[in-house]
Amino acid sequence: MTGLRAGQLGWGGIMSHITKRLMLLIGALFATSILYASPAAAQATRTWVSGVGDDVNPCSRTAPCKTFAGAISKTAAGGEIDCLDPGGFGSLTIIKSITLDCRETEGSILASGVTGIIVNGANIVVIVRGLSINGAGVTPGSYGIRVLQAQSVTIEDSYVYGFGSGSARGISVDSTTSNVQLFVNNTTINNNTGGGIVVSPGGGLTASVTLKNVRLLNNGTSALALTTAGGTGALTAAIVDSQISGGGVAGTSGIVAKALTSTATIVIKSSSIDGNPLYGINSNGAGATVRVGDTVITNNGTALNSANSAKLESFGDNDVTGNANPGAFTGTVPHS
Numbered sequence: 001m002t003g004l005r006a007g008q009l010g011w012g013g014i015m016s017h018i019t020k021r022l023m024l025l026i027g028a029l030f031a032t033s034i035l036y037a038s039p040a041a042a043q044a045t046r047t048w049v050s051g052v053g054d055d056v057n058p059c060s061r062t063a064p065c066k067t068f069a070g071a072i073s074k075t076a077a078g079g080e081i082d083c084l085d086p087g088g089f090g091s092l093t094i095i096k097s098i099t100l101d102c103r104e105t106e107g108s109i110l111a112s113g114v115t116g117i118i119v120n121g122a123n124i125v126v127i128v129r130g131l132s133i134n135g136a137g138v139t140p141g142s143y144g145i146r147v148l149q150a151q152s153v154t155i156e157d158s159y160v161y162g163f164g165s166g167s168a169r170g171i172s173v174d175s176t177t178s179n180v181q182l183f184v185n186n187t188t189i190n191n192n193t194g195g196g197i198v199v200s201p202g203g204g205l206t207a208s209v210t211l212k213n214v215r216l217l218n219n220g221t222s223a224l225a226l227t228t229a230g231g232t233g234a235l236t237a238a239i240v241d242s243q244i245s246g247g248g249v250a251g252t253s254g255i256v257a258k259a260l261t262s263t264a265t266i267v268i269k270s271s272s273i274d275g276n277p278l279y280g281i282n283s284n285g286a287g288a289t290v291r292v293g294d295t296v297i298t299n300n301g302t303a304l305n306s307a308n309s310a311k312l313e314s315f316g317d318n319d320v321t322g323n324a325n326p327g328a329f330t331g332t333v334p335h336s
Contacts, residue, residue, distance in 0.1 A: 177202075224237070
């Protein structure tokens with residue numbers, strides 16, 4: 001600034017000029033701080049929960065959250081919530097693609113009076129690994145895992161049990177708005193009075209189920225039931241290396257495929273079906289087809305039951321023995 005200019009401004013003018021410059025600089029710094037703070041506030045791809053965490057935390061590994069519900073709001077779609085240590089992490093509603101992984105840490109949900117996990121998001125992909133979900137046996141109509149809509153749900157290395165009152169179920173797929181794929185691997189589902197796995201999509205929809213190394217034990221009504229609510233749905237299931245046992249629970253059937261005006265197709269291989277007082281396998285309806293191979297069917301009320309023009313077919317290598325009533329296959333099909 002020249003002497004002339006300074007003289008023209010005077011000290012008051014000079015100070016006003018400097019103040020304006022400082023305000024502009026402070027404003028620029030503030031805007032920059034907001035710009036650089038935004039990524040820190042963004043949802044993380046991986047978050048963590050801990051038995052000693054706090055949901056006010058950012059859910060990082062060094063500052064984990066306390067519950068799944070607290071962590072999911074801070075986890076990006078398609079991201080993962082991991083269990084840092086053993087703990088009960090609360091029930092959860094999932095509306096975006098997410099993975100819950102607690103395989104090495106004894107993660108659990110105590111769902112006394114509520115559903116453990118509700119999946120309800122269009123076209124989402126959900127993976128659940130290593131969780132123990134306990135219903136505490138008190139409330140009818142609750143579920144371990146309930147799928148209302150999704151693209152696919154995968155459950156691995158988990159334990160769903162104790163939904164032990166009235167119509168309570170271990171896993172329920174009852175979508176009315178989208179096709180659903182359910183994959184269950186190396187999982188035990190037991191002591192659920194309304195059924196172990198019940199799949200009943202609405203009309204016009206397709207549901208597919210794949211079970212591998214799954215233990216469906218002591219569940220009321222049926223271990224696995226495939227039915228349609230709307231009349232035009234399509235259901236498929238593949239069951240491999242699995243155990244379907246009623247444990248003598250009164251009125252229990254092992255596998256039920258009901259398709260009076262729709263289609264339900266089940267293929268069962270290398271499994272065992274035992275201890276179901278009502279039916280080992282019940283195929284019901286003209287659209288129902290059950291095919292069984294390399295499977296032991298024993299100690300059931302009626303081992304094999306077909307009704308209303310249903311198909312119940314054998315690959316010719318099953319062991320049907322020790323049942324109160326053996327029933328019969330409706331036909332034999334060759335191995336492909």
